[in-house]
Amino acid sequence: MDLTTPAHRLSAAVSAASRLLPARTGLRLQAGAVGLTVAGGAADLAVRFGCPATTHAEGSVVVPAAPLAETLKVLDAERVRLVVEGTRLALRLDNARFALPLLPSSGSLPDPPAQVSEVAGEAFASAVRTVAGTAAKDDPLPLFTGVRLQAAGNVLTLTASDRYRMAVARLPLLAPGSLDVLVPAALLTEAARQARGRVGLHVAAGRFGVSWAEGLVATAVLDAGFLSEESIPSGAVDTTVTLEADALAAAVRRVGVYAEDRRVLALEVGDAQVRLASARQDTGEAEEVLKADVGGGRTSPSFQARYLLDALAAFAGERVVLSIQPGMRACVLRAAEPGEVALTYYLMPMLSR
Numbered sequence: 001m002d003l004t005t006p007a008h009r010l011s012a013a014v015s016a017a018s019r020l021l022p023a024r025t026g027l028r029l030q031a032g033a034v035g036l037t038v039a040g041g042a043a044d045l046a047v048r049f050g051c052p053a054t055t056h057a058e059g060s061v062v063v064p065a066a067p068l069a070e071t072l073k074v075l076d077a078e079r080v081r082l083v084v085e086g087t088r089l090a091l092r093l094d095n096a097r098f099a100l101p102l103l104p105s106s107g108s109l110p111d112p113p114a115q116v117s118e119v120a121g122e123a124f125a126s127a128v129r130t131v132a133g134t135a136a137k138d139d140p141l142p143l144f145t146g147v148r149l150q151a152a153g154n155v156l157t158l159t160a161s162d163r164y165r166m167a168v169a170r171l172p173l174l175a176p177g178s179l180d181v182l183v184p185a186a187l188l189t190e191a192a193r194q195a196r197g198r199v200g201l202h203v204a205a206g207r208f209g210v211s212w213a214e215g216l217v218a219t220a221v222l223d224a225g226f227l228s229e230e231s232i233p234s235g236a237v238d239t240t241v242t243l244e245a246d247a248l249a250a251a252v253r254r255v256g257v258y259a260e261d262r263r264v265l266a267l268e269v270g271d272a273q274v275r276l277a278s279a280r281q282d283t284g285e286a287e288e289v290l291k292a293d294v295g296g297g298r299t300s301p302s303f304q305a306r307y308l309l310d311a312l313a314a315f316a317g318e319r320v321v322l323s324i325q326p327g328m329r330a331c332v333l334r335a336a337e338p339g340e341v342a343l344t345y346y347l348m349p350m351l352s353r
Contacts, residue, residue: 001059002083003031005051010080011072013038013049013214016194018069020047020187020217026103027068029082029089030060036082039109040065044220045187046109049194050213056083062103063089071098112211112218113204117177119156120340121195121212127158127169127341128192130314134345135185136162142222146182149208151201159227160185165307166330166346167314168229179203182222191217232346234332239269239299239324242336243292245315251276251288252312256305258286263305264350269298269324299324301331301349311345 017027021040030037036053039046061084071091072080081092088099128147136144139162148159154176158169179201188210192199195212202209202218209218252265259265259278268275274292279285301324311333312320319336333345 001029001031001061001089002057002081003036003053003055004079004081005036005053007072007075007077007080009051010036010038010053011069011075013051014065014069014072016190016215017047017049018065019190021045021065023066025065026062026106027065028060028062028105028109031055031058031082033058041106041109046112046209046216046218048109048216050215059084060105061089062105063100064103067100071100110218112209112216113202113207115200115202115211116179117151117156117201118174118198119171119201120174121192121197121199123171123340124156124199125192125195127156127171127343128188130343130345131158131160131167131169132185132189133160133310133314134162134165134167135160137186143182143227145185146222146227147185147188148182148227149179149201151177151179156201159229161227161346164304164348165311166227166229166232168344168346170342171340174198177201179208181208182227183208184219184222187217187219229344229346232330234323234325234330234346236325236329237323237332238297238326240295241267241269241274241292241322241324242294242319243274243290245312245318245320247290248274248320249309249312249316251290252305252308255286255288258283259305264302265305265308266300266302267322268300269294297326299326302351303331303347304350307347311347314343314345 017038017040022042025040028039036051039048077093083090087102091098132147139145150157154173156173191210200211208221255276255278258280260280273289275289277287321334321336323332330346330348
């Protein structure tokens with residue numbers, strides 16, 4: 001194998017594959033007439049990224065992923081030449097050479113599941129970023145570490161929850177399709193971050209994948225029950241509050257400095273305004289009043305500051321509507337003027353003791 005490729009493009013492909021694959025995994029580099037393919041896999045995972053290259057001699061090798069990624073990150077060159085030299089893959093620059101050991105080939109990667117639909121990459125990445133942020137990072141129940149993807153007709157719905165909050169995003173499909181899978185949130189987030197243009201959605205028995213012009217990520221789905229927003233009561237709204245999400249987030253950050261250890265803030269609803277207040281014996285007290293459009297009653301819930309900030313971040317630059325239910329029922333957040341991705345965010349209130 002012998003080829004020349006842009007260093008930054010190869011670094012991006014290798015880094016993306018390394019983040020998705022388990023530690024100490026080998027990467028397959030395959031040079032062909034159309035360029036370079038960077039691929040790797042584990043028991044339940046397969047990734048493949050394309051990279052432009054001028055191929056001098058076709059071939060395929062497997063090298064350690066981590067040292068290749070670290071080497072490429074620190075290169076100060078526009079292009080790098082990759083050439084097999086005996087039992088080493090050499091990375092050659094005008095004034096430097098780096099060599100990595102060749103690893104035994106582990107055979108070909110499995111074919112991806114069949115494609116069932118497509119979605120716009122930018123909208124998909126935005127929806128995944130927000131929804132996956134509400135999934136639990138480490139939970140004994142796989143149900144709460146995944147994102148449920150459901151497609152019916154021309155709409156794709158994404159759902160995730162860590163029990164304290166739930167996010168549901170809906171966006172249009174570019175082609176009708178049908179699927180219902182639960183995918184690891186961390187892996188889906190990284191895959192969506194890399195995707196560009198039209199993104200294919202792939203499904204087979206026990207497997208799910210996403211693909212785009214220069215990449216593919218396929219994984220086993222989680223074996224657990226499915227999340228559903230129908231399980232959250234949301235029909236007893238007593239109070240609605242509409243205001244700028246950024247203004248409320250900024251006030252939460254300021255007033256939250258004075259919150260007690262649990263960092264729970266009360267959102268006191270008044271006539272055409274909301275008031276945030278907190279006090280702590282060793283730091284003092286703070287309050288801030290924001291103008292808002294208020295409808296219905298004056299139900300005033302309390303929220304953990306960091307969860308409220310996470311919810312508001314999803315509506316940055318927009319006016320957000322808080323539909324507040326009485327008691328310990330979820331507060332429902334939606335954009336006052338929904339865009340291409342229709343997001344619904346459920347946030348559980350906290351006791352303000």
